Amino acid sequence: MNRIKALGVINAVLHLAISAASVFLASYVLKEGPVSGFDFFYIDALSAFFILTISVVNLAAALYSIGYMEKDVEAGTIKERKAGAYYGLFNLFAFTMYFVTVVNNLGMLWVAIEMTTLVSAFLVGFYNNKRSIEAAWKYIIICSVGITLALLGTILFYYTASRDGGISSLNWTDMMDAAGKLDPKVLKVAFLFILVGYGTKAGLAPMHTWLPDAHSQAPAPISALLSGVLLKTAIYAIIRFTSIINICIGTSYSDGLLIFFGLLSLGVSAAFVIVQKDIKRLFAYSSVEHIGVITFGLGMGGALGLFGALFHVFNHAVTKSLMFFSAGNVVKKYKTSEMGAIRGVLNAMPFTGIMLIIGAFALTGSPPFSVFFSEVMILISGFGQGLYLQSALFLLFLAIIFGAVIHHISKIAFGKKPQDMPVSGEPLSGKMAFVLLLLFICALGFKLPALFSGLITSAIEIIRGA
Numbered sequence: 001m002n003r004i005k006a007l008g009v010i011n012a013v014l015h016l017a018i019s020a021a022s023v024f025l026a027s028y029v030l031k032e033g034p035v036s037g038f039d040f041f042y043i044d045a046l047s048a049f050f051i052l053t054i055s056v057v058n059l060a061a062a063l064y065s066i067g068y069m070e071k072d073v074e075a076g077t078i079k080e081r082k083a084g085a086y087y088g089l090f091n092l093f094a095f096t097m098y099f100v101t102v103v104n105n106l107g108m109l110w111v112a113i114e115m116t117t118l119v120s121a122f123l124v125g126f127y128n129n130k131r132s133i134e135a136a137w138k139y140i141i142i143c144s145v146g147i148t149l150a151l152l153g154t155i156l157f158y159y160t161a162s163r164d165g166g167i168s169s170l171n172w173t174d175m176m177d178a179a180g181k182l183d184p185k186v187l188k189v190a191f192l193f194i195l196v197g198y199g200t201k202a203g204l205a206p207m208h209t210w211l212p213d214a215h216s217q218a219p220a221p222i223s224a225l226l227s228g229v230l231l232k233t234a235i236y237a238i239i240r241f242t243s244i245i246n247i248c249i250g251t252s253y254s255d256g257l258l259i260f261f262g263l264l265s266l267g268v269s270a271a272f273v274i275v276q277k278d279i280k281r282l283f284a285y286s287s288v289e290h291i292g293v294i295t296f297g298l299g300m301g302g303a304l305g306l307f308g309a310l311f312h313v314f315n316h317a318v319t320k321s322l323m324f325f326s327a328g329n330v331v332k333k334y335k336t337s338e339m340g341a342i343r344g345v346l347n348a349m350p351f352t353g354i355m356l357i358i359g360a361f362a363l364t365g366s367p368p369f370s371v372f373f374s375e376v377m378i379l380i381s382g383f384g385q386g387l388y389l390q391s392a393l394f395l396l397f398l399a400i401i402f403g404a405v406i407h408h409i410s411k412i413a414f415g416k417k418p419q420d421m422p423v424s425g426e427p428l429s430g431k432m433a434f435v436l437l438l439l440f441i442c443a444l445g446f447k448l449p450a451l452f453s454g455l456i457t458s459a460i461e462i463i464r465g466a
Contacts, residue, residue: 004073004083008066011087012429015055015062015094022048022055023451030454042104042173045458050101050236052455053314056440057228057321058094060433061221064325065090067427068221071332077127086126086219093119093225100233107170109237110147110154113201116230117143123222124214135213142210146200150237153193157241160186172240176465179247187245188253194241195257202234204261204295205268208288212272215284216337220328223280224321227287232313235294239463242298247465251301258299259390265292266397273404278337279327282408283320286363289401290316296394297378298463302385306460308377314452315370315444319363322437326356329426330412339408344417351426353413355434360409362441364402370444 026048029035034044043051069083078086096119100112117140125136157175161167165178175182200207211231215223242254269289276282290312297309329352330345331337346353362369375398382391417423426434444452 002070004080005066005070007084007087008062008069008429011090012059012062012066014091015059018094019055019059022052026052026451026455030451030458036104036173039171040104040108041102042171043102044462045455046236046239046462047101049310049455049459050232050313051098053232053317054094054097054101054229056314056436057225057317060318060321060325060436061224061228062090063429063433063436064224064328065219065221066429068219068328068332068430070427072219082126086123089119089123089126090222093123093222096120097225097229097233101236104171104173105169106154106157106172106175106240109172109240110151113150113198113233113237114144114147116233117147117201120218120222120226120230124218124226126219126222127217131213132217135210135217139210139214142207143201146197146207148197149193149200150197153190153197153241156186156190156193157182157244160190172244175244176247179244179465182244182248184249187248191241191245191254191257195238195261198234198237198241199261199295200234202231202238202295203265203288203291205265205288205292208265208268211288212281212284215287215324216278216280220280220324220331223283223328224324227284227324228317228321231287231291232317235291235298235313239298243463243465246463251464255299255301258295259387260299262292262294262296262299263390263393263397265289265295266394266401270397270400270404273401273408276404276408277339279330279339279342279408279412280324280337282339282405283323283327286323286401286405287316287320289397290320293375293378293394293398296390297374297381300378300381300385300387302381303460304377304384305381306463307456308374308381310456310459311377311444311448312371312374315374315441318437318440319359319369319371322355322359322434322441323363325430325433325437326352326359329430330356333421333424339412342412343415345413347423348417348421349424349426351431351434355438356409357413358438359441360405364405365398366402368445369441371441373445 029048036042096115121136160183203211272285365375
């Protein structure tokens with residue numbers, strides 16, 4: 001076993017252990033209640049749910065990275081030393097995402113989100129070419145503007161908490177206790193800053209412009225992490241602030257804003273998915289769509305809508321990771337990401353081709369895959385609450401994106417492969433990553449484990465401020 005492969009295997013074993021620990025942690029929190037430490041760390045059901053989601057995608061990306069990095073070194077794209085640095089950055093990136101979910105202090109939450117940007121920017125510009133460096137700088141600049149707005153929102157939250165709530169800390173648990181005493185006018189302005197600021201990092205339209213460049217230029221396993229879980233850490237931050245404002249002024253204000261930005265993201269995504277020519281940018285714009293679905297679901301506010309939104313957080317994480325792994329294999333094989341130059345993937349790479357087709361149907365919300373059920377939950381919640389126009393637009397945008405994605409993927413999957421292109425397989429570790437994700441995508445379409453549904457149900461109570 002060569003050095004790079006050995007590093008990859010060790011990395012995968014590490015993330016297998018973390019995944020097992022995240023399942024234990026989720027079980028413990030569900031049974032015993034929140035875990036806290038030093039008045040700094042706080043892990044409740046909402047935290048545990050996001051930790052579980054992050055750990056699953058990290059494990060899949062670690063498995064996929066083994067063969068991916070090996071091929072990069074063999075092809076001379078990168079040196080062995082740089083592949084070693086990749087694993088260091090990979091784990092630093094994973095650490096920052098976990099850190100977001102375990103801190104109680106909202107100021108440290110802001111710091112943790114900023115850390116995710118700084119670390120992942122090195123991974124976006126990993127190949128050190130003109131396009132990747134440009135994407136990394138664009139990512140840093142746009143997200144830094146967004147995070148500055150989020151900081152202003154956090155300061156305003158603290159201002160009314162200290163003035164009206166009588167507290168002198170930025171701890172989320174303290175603010176929740178004092179939420180009923182806070183100034184509604186200040187909170188409304190603060191929440192706007194929070195939503196636009198963290199929404200920029202989450203990829204909500206129209207602040208999403210960094211996302212297609214960053215996701216298309218990063219190595220495929222990092223694209224999976226960016227889309228699958230990094231965006232969700234910003235959604236996690238928005239949820240924490242939403243729960244405070246819901247106690248103080250009710251849900252109608254935050255619901256209206258979340259529904260607006262959710263639909264806007266869906267509409268923008270639908271327009272760009274239709275005209276895409278690059279396979280990785282196609283999936284990047286699909287991420288804007290799914291962040292819109294989650295935000296729209298959170299804006300529904302009812303138990304079913306919130307359940308659908310959180311369920312969709314996990315479903316999108318595993319499905320989009322599978323699609324970026326597929327895209328990674330295709331780009332390596334065809335040496336281009338231009339869909340017009342890619343034909344016959346099923347013939348050239350049978351395993352990847354099958355995964356690509358299954359993943360496309362899963363990603364666009366076809367039954368019996370798990371994304372279908374989370375989207376239906378959100379849709380039923382919308383119609384059930386009498387939000388007919390919003391729900392109809394939601395359905396219309398999903399239908400447009402379904403047609404566009406299936407059209408694009410059909411064109412590259414079927415047909416004849418280039419004559420001089422040999423048929424090739426994938427490394428075992430890569431196949432394991434695909435199978436792991438596919439198991440979740442299929443199994444959760446039929447039955448939700450008690451631990452999983454219990455976590456989401458408890459998280460809903462937190463969001464509602466119960």
